[in-house]
Each structure stands twice: as structure tokens, then as C-alpha cells.
Amino acid sequence: MNFLAIETSCDETSVAIFTEALEVRAHLVASQTDLHARFRGVVPEVAARAHLQRLLPLIDEALRTAGLRVNDIGCVAVLNTPGLVGALLVGVSAAKMLAVALEVPLVAANHLEAHIYACRLAAGRDIFPCVGLVVSGGHTSLFRCRSALDFELLGGTIDDAAGEAFDKVAALLGLGFPGGPAVEREARGGDPTAHAFPRAFWHDDRLSFSFSGLKTAVLYALHGKNVAEGPPPPPGKARADLAASFQQAVIDVLVAKCRQALRRTGLERLAVGGGVAANQTLRVQLEKMARECSAELFIPPLTLCTDNAAMAAIAVEKWRRGDFAPLDLDAEPTYLPRRP
Numbered sequence: 483m484n485f486l487a488i489e490t491s492c493d494e495t496s497v498a499i500f501t502e503a504l505e506v507r508a509h510l511v512a513s514q515t516d517l518h519a520r521f522r523g524v525v526p527e528v529a530a531r532a533h534l535q536r537l538l539p540l541i542d543e544a545l546r547t548a549g550l551r552v553n554d555i556g557c558v559a560v561l562n563t564p565g566l567v568g569a570l571l572v573g574v575s576a577a578k579m580l581a582v583a584l585e586v587p588l589v590a591a592n593h594l595e596a597h598i599y600a601c602r603l604a605a606g607r608d609i610f611p612c613v614g615l616v617v618s619g620g621h622t623s624l625f626r627c628r629s630a631l632d633f634e635l636l637g638g639t640i641d642d643a644a645g646e647a648f649d650k651v652a653a654l655l656g657l658g659f660p661g662g663p664a665v666e667r668e669a670r671g672g673d674p675t676a677h678a679f680p681r682a683f684w685h686d687d688r689l690s691f692s693f694s695g696l697k698t699a700v701l702y703a704l705h706g707k708n709v710a711e712g713p714p715p716p717p718g719k720a721r722a723d724l725a726a727s728f729q730q731a732v733i734d735v736l737v738a739k740c741r742q743a744l745r746r747t748g749l750e751r752l753a754v755g756g757g758v759a760a761n762q763t764l765r766v767q768l769e770k771m772a773r774e775c776s777a778e779l780f781i782p783p784l785t786l787c788t789d790n791a792a793m794a795a796i797a798v799e800k801w802r803r804g805d806f807a808p809l810d811l812d813a814e815p816t817y818l819p820r821r822p
């Protein structure tokens with residue numbers, strides 16, 4: 483049985499085709515980075531229009547890549563929450579029309595749960611129960627994942643998401659968009675101990691995150707306390723030190739909160755997903771912490787960390803249960819933790 487999955491929650495249009503045995507037969511991602519770069523961030527209307535233009539050609543290409551015809555699709559899956567509502571609407575509308583036209587079931591899945599499911603997909607074996615950390619441009623959330631479809635929110639950010647902080651600091655440093663990979667590259671030449679940036683909730687029992695103060699601290703280090711914003715610094719050691727110290731502050735908190743969540747839940751597996759999980763320094767430091775805690779760490783390869791439709795393979799779990807979406811399915815911009 484072939485599933486066709488659609489992801490359009492933010493600035494990547496993505497289509498995947500996989501089987502119920504989780505064999506991925508096609509996986510395409512059309513990134514919009516070039517469209518948003520000059521705005522230094524994702525512009526929702528630009529994103530929605532680009533999905534509208536790109537989605538059907540991408541579906542066509544995915545079918546050709548898999549060597550399938552549209553009638554070979556037995557189920558349509560879509561990530562309908564959370565995300566930019568205009569962007570989500572494009573994917574949800576397309577998925578509903580396809581399901582109706584093909585007379586096959588429609589399955590709706592949650593984008594955050596799908597980010598964790600990317601770990602299951604990459605591992606090729608069960609990873610549940612586990613602690614799940616979703617660390618992306620829109621979210622920094624810790625979950626107790628009892629199973630693929632039973633998530634309890636343990637804590638999250640009270641302001642910016644970690645990826646958002648990477649993007650904003652990249653803009654302050656004049657490093658371009660998207661910020662994560664640019665800050666990571668810049669940080670390689672810097673000293674992570676050069677600046678003692680704040681680490682919110684670091685030694686606190688709460689499984690909470692806050693990154694907006696850190697962003698302001700980078701601004702102050704750059705321009706002093708009385709300047710709102712100024713020109714970016716020139717390339718060189720000082721800029722690299724700021725990038726490295728900022729990155730280390732984010733990583734220290736993410737690693738500490740994962741350690742606390744493992745201790746608190748008694749779970750022995752940690753699954754990490756979302757765009758920031760592509761960061762190599764974070765991956766290495768999570769590995770070290772997991773070893774110290776005798777926990778098993780699951781992080782997908784880079785293509786499954788950032789937004790993608792293959793992670794919508796979580797729809798297979800819903801399909802097995804007959805948990806189909808109604809045809810009046812809506813796009814939900816915010817995430818509401820499910821009550822088990």
C-alpha cells in the first residue's frame with residue numbers, strides 16, 4: 483500500500499511516498515529559502531503562494547520518482563497542525579481533494595509528533611517510549627512520548643524558539659538567512675567561552691526554555707546597552723566569538739533540559755527532531771550527555787531534521803488504527819497537546 487504525504491507548514495513544500503512498511507519510495511523538498519532571504523525571515527503570504535505554485539508539480543514528480551501512477555496511492559496524509567495557517571491551508575486543501583478524487587482515506591498528523599517520528603523512520607525500529615525534544619524555528623518542546631501517538635507535553639519555550647533565536651542572531655551578525663546553518667559555520671572559528679551569555683532556567687527544575695534574553699544579550703555585546711540595532715560586525719574573530727558563545731548558550735540549555743527530562747521520566751531513550759537538530763555541535767554534546775545517562779539517543783539524518791514530508795510516515799500508525807480525518811478537516815495554526 484502506498485501513502486502520499488504532503489507538508490506545507492512553513493517554507494518547505496514537501497511530498498513523500500512511502501509504504502505501510504515505512505519504505506520511502508520518493509521524498510522531495512522544494513525549499514523557499516531564496517524567496518524569503520531578502521526579508522531575513524519567512525513571509526507567510528509569500529510562503530503560501532509558493533506552496534500553491536509548487537505543490538502539484540512536486541506531487542507529479544514524486545509519483546514519477548516512485549514509478550507510480552496516482553491511482554496506485556491508497557491513502558493521503560497531511561500535516562495539518564501546527565504552522566502558518568495560509569501555508570497549511572494549501573497542503574490541507576490539496577490532500578482533501580486528492581483523497582476525494584481517489585476515493586481513499588485521508589489521515590491528518592501533527593507536525594511536532596512527526597518531527598519525533600522522523601527518528602523512528604531513520605532508526606528502522608521502535609524508539610518508544612522516549613523523551614522527545616522538538617527544536618525548530620517555531621518550537622522548543624519536550625515531550626514524554628509513550629507511543630508514536632501518545633505525547634504528553636513536559637515543557638516548552640516561554641518566548642522564542644531556539645531556531646528563531648539562531649535566525650535573529652544571524653541577522654544581528656549579518657550572516658544571512660536561514661540563520662542556523664550560518665551561525666554554525668561562523669561558530670567554527672570562534673571561542674564558545676568568549677562571552678558569558680545567559681542560560682535561562684539552566685539550574686532550574688522547570689522544563690522550560692527562554693531564548694529572547696539571550697538574543698538581547700548578543701545585541702548588547704555587539705552595540706552596547708543603549709543602541710537598539712546597528713550595522714552588523716565585520717567578519718573576523720570577534721564575530722566568530724559571538725556566534726560560538728551564543729550557540730554554546732543555546733546548546734547548554736537544550737542538553738541540560740534533556741538530561742532533566744530523562745531523569746524525571748526515568749525513560750532511557752531520547753529522540754530529537756526539528757531543524758536545530760541538524761546542528762553538529764548540538765548532536766555531539768547530546769551524544770555525550772546520553773552516554774553519561776546510559777540513554778539511547780535517536781537523531782535523524784539532516785534531511786529528516788528540517789521540515790519534510792517523509793516524517794509524515796507517522797500517518798501509517800493512524801491508518802492502522804483506522805484513525806481517518808473527516809473531509810471538513812481544518813488547518814490548525816497552534817499546537818494543542820492531545821489528551822490521551
Ligand code: KG4
Pocket residue numbers: 492617618619620621644645646648649660661662663666756757758759760761762787788789
Ligand atoms: O524544523 P524546521 O525546518 O522548521 C520548523 O518547523 O520551524 O526548523 C527550521 C529552523 C530554523 O530556525 C533554522 O535556522 C534552524 O532550524 N536550523 C538550525 C540548523 N539548521 C537549521 N539551527 C542551528 N543549526 C543548524 N545547523
Ligand code: ZN
Pocket residue numbers: 593597618619756757788789
Ligand atoms: Zn518543523
